[in-house]
Amino acid sequence: MRITPVILLLIALATLMSSCESVSCPLNNTVESVYGFYSSTRDESGNLLGGAAVSIGDSLTVSVAGMDTILVNRLINKSSVSLPVSFYADVDTLVFKFTDAEGVSAFDTVRMAKNNTLHFDDPSCSIHMFHEVLSVESTHQLIDTIIVVNPYINYDGLENFQIYFFTE
Amino acid sequence: MYKVGRIRLFVMAAMLSLFVGGARAQQYAQRHLLDGVAVGVDLAGTTMHILGSDWMQMEAFARLNLYDKYFPIVELGYGQADHEGSELDNRCEIKAPYFRIGMDYNFIKKHEGNRLFGGLRYGFSAYEYDLDSPVPLADPVWKTEQPFVQHDLSGNTHWAEAVFGLETRLWRFISVGWDLRLKLRVSQKNSEIGKPWYVPGMGLNDSSLNFGGSFKVVFDLTRK
Numbered sequence: 001m002r003i004t005p006v007i008l009l010l011i012a013l014a015t016l017m018s019s020c021e022s023v024s025c026p027l028n029n030t031v032e033s034v035y036g037f038y039s040s041t042r043d044e045s046g047n048l049l050g051g052a053a054v055s056i057g058d059s060l061t062v063s064v065a066g067m068d069t070i071l072v073n074r075l076i077n078k079s080s081v082s083l084p085v086s087f088y089a090d091v092d093t094l095v096f097k098f099t100d101a102e103g104v105s106a107f108d109t110v111r112m113a114k115n116n117t118l119h120f121d122d123p124s125c126s127i128h129m130f131h132e133v134l135s136v137e138s139t140h141q142l143i144d145t146i147i148v149v150n151p152y153i154n155y156d157g158l159e160n161f162q163i164y165f166f167t168e
Numbered sequence: 169m170y171k172v173g174r175i176r177l178f179v180m181a182a183m184l185s186l187f188v189g190g191a192r193a194q195q196y197a198q199r200h201l202l203d204g205v206a207v208g209v210d211l212a213g214t215t216m217h218i219l220g221s222d223w224m225q226m227e228a229f230a231r232l233n234l235y236d237k238y239f240p241i242v243e244l245g246y247g248q249a250d251h252e253g254s255e256l257d258n259r260c261e262i263k264a265p266y267f268r269i270g271m272d273y274n275f276i277k278k279h280e281g282n283r284l285f286g287g288l289r290y291g292f293s294a295y296e297y298d299l300d301s302p303v304p305l306a307d308p309v310w311k312t313e314q315p316f317v318q319h320d321l322s323g324n325t326h327w328a329e330a331v332f333g334l335e336t337r338l339w340r341f342i343s344v345g346w347d348l349r350l351k352l353r354v355s356q357k358n359s360e361i362g363k364p365w366y367v368p369g370m371g372l373n374d375s376s377l378n379f380g381g382s383f384k385v386v387f388d389l390t391r392k
Contacts, residue, residue, distance in 0.1 A: 024374050024375075064309070069310075071309070086307060086310040087307035087312065087314075088307060088312050089312075117360055117361065118305070118316065119362060120258070120318070120362025121362065122253065122258075122365065123251055123256065123258040124255040124256055125253070125255070125258075127258065127301055127305050
């Protein structure tokens with residue numbers, strides 16, 4: 001019985017089987033909700049027909065209700081905004097402040113109810129929280145309506161909400 | 169993404185084994201339908217753990233020898249892993265049994281105790297696993313945090329394997345063999361929180377396609 005080839009095989013097999021290990025963390029690992037801005041068009045009955053994407057002319061500042069945390073500061077000439085989502089709260093309440101060129105501000109509050117699900121890719125990767133939107137509502141100073149187009153907030157970066165502004 | 173590679177000595181050692189590994193040549197005038205029953209163990213999984221791998225497998229198998237050409241086989245094993253991430257200290261722990269069933273085919277027509285075989289396997293494992301982090305998951309905006317401790321998550325995996333290997337008789341009823349395996353994950357169900365780092369029997373769970381191998385000691389129960 002030849003021992004040497006057996007030992008060589010054992011070593012070689014161990015080398016082979018331990019060599020194929022990779023870490024596959026996603027390159028895009030930001031979890032944010034995406035709000036698109038649209039002008040509203042309604043029929044004679046008042047039903048929303050949709051609207052064209054618009055870039056907001058006023059500056060937009062978004063903050064967390066009840067906190068002094070500003071999520072977006074003076075965003076202007078953009079047709080969408082990406083906002084972080086709380087990890088653990090069942091409802092996020094955000095304040096949208098629109099300020100025109102004369103410095104006159106209007107405020108709308110957006111409330112989003114959601115489920116939160118932990119997301120674990122790999123032991124070498126950061127842990128994240130994904131969300132599923134259950135409902136959304138808003139006040140109506142400038143916002144005509146807000147609808148959910150994609151309830152899943154994750155790495156995809158797809159549009160989740162469409163905010164339709166009054167066109168008067 | 170990035171891969172950690174090492175120098176592979178496997179092919180060189182395999183060729184050496186084929187030509188140097190000894191077996192007493194025996195000639196068989198006529199093969200039988202049931203030409204033998206064999207059992208064996210796989211040493212590769214245990215060796216990997218001894219050499220520092222975060223996972224370990226203990227496996228035994230039983231197979232029939234039909235005409236010294238077809239070898240139906242059943243492999244049963246138990247695998248476990250306890251792995252911490254290289255970049256972060258998140259941890260995955262898993263322990264579970266697995267099984268495979270399949271068939272090997274011997275390409276060598278001479279019946280001298282050496283075999284060159286190819287084969288297929290179907291594998292399955294159902295498992296529970298734990299995912300942990302030593303630090304709480306902190307929300308940087310809303311300034312809240314909760315510990316990340318997820319235990320007894322359940323899942324299962326089905327996979328297929330293509331096998332290629334060699335076997336040689338060392339002494340009377342004892343043979344040794346090795347094989348390379350290409351493993352294809354067919355289906356997998358896990359907790360929505362995340363998947364395990366390792367699947368018992370299949371190996372690392374970072375891709376639907378990966379390689380593995382085994383080093384077997386075989387005991388032919390019907391040979392004197």
